[in-house]
Amino acid sequence: MRRHEFLQAMHELTRPRTYVETGVHYGESLTLSRVPSIGIDPDFSIRRELLGDMQLARTTSDEFFARARPLAHLPTTVIDLAFIDGMHLAEYALRDYLALERFTAATSVVVFDDMLPRSIDEAARHRHTGPWTGDIYKAAQALRDFCPELIVLEVDTTPTGLVVVLAPDASRGGVLPQYDAWLDVALEPDPQRVPDEVLRRTRALDPERLLASPGWRQLPMLRRRRRGVDRAAVRAAFADVVG
Template structure:
């Protein structure tokens, strides 16, 4: 299963009311949405049909989220499903998460792309290979280290892996304690020190198994009833989290 197949499965499982992505490129992922959407990319070149009410922002995500009302296009100021696939550098990916989290509920779902490089060259901060993940894997590890309240799940999707993040907390207001210290230690010269667990996908789960979890039905029911909270959502995924 590749990233777009998994994302298509998420759209079906999450039944989002709204969708946002950073890194539109040709629209291959944006075309999966059927709900009010926002796509952010300073250089998108869409070459396929989009079947959603979408606001395309030809700008950087930093600039977009600095606007007074960045989600003005959406019918509700909430992002139910987000796909983070912008600049392949750890600090950019993490800032995208922090920015989107301000507009979430505990039932919102975020997916990072390109988090499991196949080799060290692919993980370089400077692109030197055809398939390029950059060091985005550091951003998802930062969430594990700095935000233990989140559910962070690596997925063995082809070709370069994805990472699912559940139970965001908008009350943090776009702040991540320890971010500055993390940036200082995380930004290192190439080649990047990619952990063997990342290269070997030691902890990555089968994406089909994750999509089959009973947790999605629980998440949708809790959101619909207005009773979504992190503990209840986390409990719903006990079949994959153990």
């Protein structure tokens, strides 16, 4: 399954009220949304028809989320579905996640693109190949290491894999105390030491298996609970894939 097929399924299954995307590029993924949406990219060049209520922000995600009311365009300040596909460097991807997480609920879903490089060359911080993921796969490991309450699932989509994050924690306030120490270790020179489990995708779920989880049917219902829902309920809903 290709990444945009999977993302389209995410829109259909999660039935989001809002959608935010970092890294719009030509608009291939933004065009999948039919709900109020925000696309953030300092250099987008839209080549697809956008069919929803869209705000296009020609700026960096760091600048965008530093605004006083970054989600003013949306009908609610909760992001139900987000797609991170911006700068292909680990520190930018992790900052995008932390910025988006401030505006999530336990039922929100965040998807990272290009998380499973197929070679060390493809994972280089300095691009010298055609297809390129950079080293953003490190952002997923940082979330596993420092935020164990999150559900972080690698997905074996073509060509370069995805990561789906469930049960985000807005109370973190966009701050990861370990961020600076992580940078000192994570930002190593090329060639990158890509873990074997990333290159071989030994942890990655088959996308069809993940999409078949009954948890997706429960998310919209959990979202409608008047008293809200905690992350434990989301983890229980996806017990078949979380383990």
